[in-house]
Amino acid sequence: MPDKYRSPPPTLPPEQAQAERFEKARSAQATAVLEDYAELISDLIATEGEARPTDIARRLGVSHATAIKSIARLKREGLATSKLYRGVFLTEAGENLARRSRARHRLVVDLLVAIGAPRAAAEADAEGIEHHVSDETLAAFARYLNRK
Amino acid sequence: MPDKYRSPPPTLPPEQAQAERFEKARSAQATAVLEDYAELISDLIATEGEARPTDIARRLGVSHATAIKSIARLKREGLATSKLYRGVFLTEAGENLARRSRARHRLVVDLLVAIGAPRAAAEADAEGIEHHVSDETLAAFARYLNRK
DNA sequence: TTCGAAATGTAGCCGAGGCTACAAATATCC
DNA sequence: GGATATTTGTAGCCTCGGCTACATTTCGAA
Ligand SMILES: [Mn+2]
Ligand SMILES: [Mn+2]
Ligand SMILES: [Mn+2]
Ligand SMILES: [Mn+2]
DSSP: OOGGGSOOOSOOOHHHHHHHHHHHHHHHHHHHHHHHHHHHHHHHHHHHSOOOHHHHHHHHTSOHHHHHHHHHHHHHTTSEEEOTTSOEEEOHHHHHHHHHHHHHHHHHHHHHHHHTOOHHHHHHHHHHHGGGOOHHHHHHHHHHHHHO | OOGGGSOOOSOOOHHHHHHHHHHHHHHHHHHHHHHHHHHHHHHHHHHHSOOOHHHHHHHHTSOHHHHHHHHHHHHHTTSEEEOTTSOEEEOHHHHHHHHHHHHHHHHHHHHHHHHTOOHHHHHHHHHHHGGGOOHHHHHHHHHHHHHO
16 A cells, blocks of 8 residues: 555644643643542541531632532532531542542652752642643653652 | 740641642632733744734634633733734733743753653643742752753 | 625623622530 | 530622624635
C-alpha cells in the first residue's frame, strides 16, 4: 500500500491541539472542588471521627452555606451521603476519589520540596496544582522521587 | 526582654493555615482566564499580526460569544482594549501579564519534561498548573533547570 | 456594485460556587 | 425542664464562564 493511501498521522493541527489542552484544564477545574471535599471529609473522619458541615466550612475558609451546597453536589454525584445532623460520609466512589486525591496531593508536595521550593510555598501551591497533574506526570514524579 | 514578653510566633493554627491555602488556590483560579487570554492575545499578535475574537475562540475551544464576554472582562480590568472589527490589543498592564504568564508557562513545561513527564502530558498539564505556581516555587524551578 | 459569507456583537439561558440573612433543629448548661 | 448557644438547613442574591440563537457589520468575489 503506497504512502498516499495511508491515513494521515494522528498529528492534530497545532491549533486544535491547543484547544484540547485548554479543554482538559477546564474539565480538571470542574472536579477540583469535589476532590478537595472528598480528601477533607476523609481526613476529618479519620482524625475527628466525623465530618460536620461546619468543620468542613472552617477548614476550607468558606461559609457553611457554601459548604452545604457543595456537599449537595457530592451527594448528587454519588460521592457522599449525609443524614440530618449526623455529618457527612463518603460512598465507595467517594473513598476512592479521596484516596487518589490524597496520594496525588502528597506526591505533588514532595516533588516541589525535592525540587527546592520552600515548604510553605510547596504546600500552598500544591493545593491548586494537584488538580491538574495527569497520571503520566504523576508517575514521572514518583520515579523522580524514588531515584533521589 | 524575656521570652515571655515576646509576641507569639506567627505560626497559625493548622486549621487556619489550611483555609488560607484553599483561599489562595481559589484566588489563583479567578485570574487563570485572564492569564490565558493575555498570553494568547500576545501570541496571536506576534505570529498573525492581529488577535481577532474568532481566532481567540477557536484556539481556546470556546464559542465566539464566550470569548467576546471574557474579552469584555479583560477590558473592564484594564488589560485590553479593542476597536470594533479591529481586533484586540493589550494595554501595558496586559502586556506585562502576558509576559509573566508566558515565562511561567514555559518554565513549567520545561520542568515537567526535565522531571521525566512525556512531552504531551507536560504541555497539557502545564496549561492548568501554571496558574498555581508561586514566584518562590517558580524560582526553585529555574534554579533546578539551571543546575541540570 | 451588489450580494452572500464571515466576523462580530447582543440577548438570554444555565450551573457552579461564592455570599448574607433568616429559620429550624439539636446540644448544652443551669 | 427550659433557656441559650451551636449547628444545620433554606432562600435569595451575585459573578463568572459556559452555551445557543439571532442581529448587525464588514469583507470579498462575481
Ligand atoms: Mn488536596
Ligand atoms: Mn486542592
Ligand atoms: Mn498558558
Ligand atoms: Mn493556562
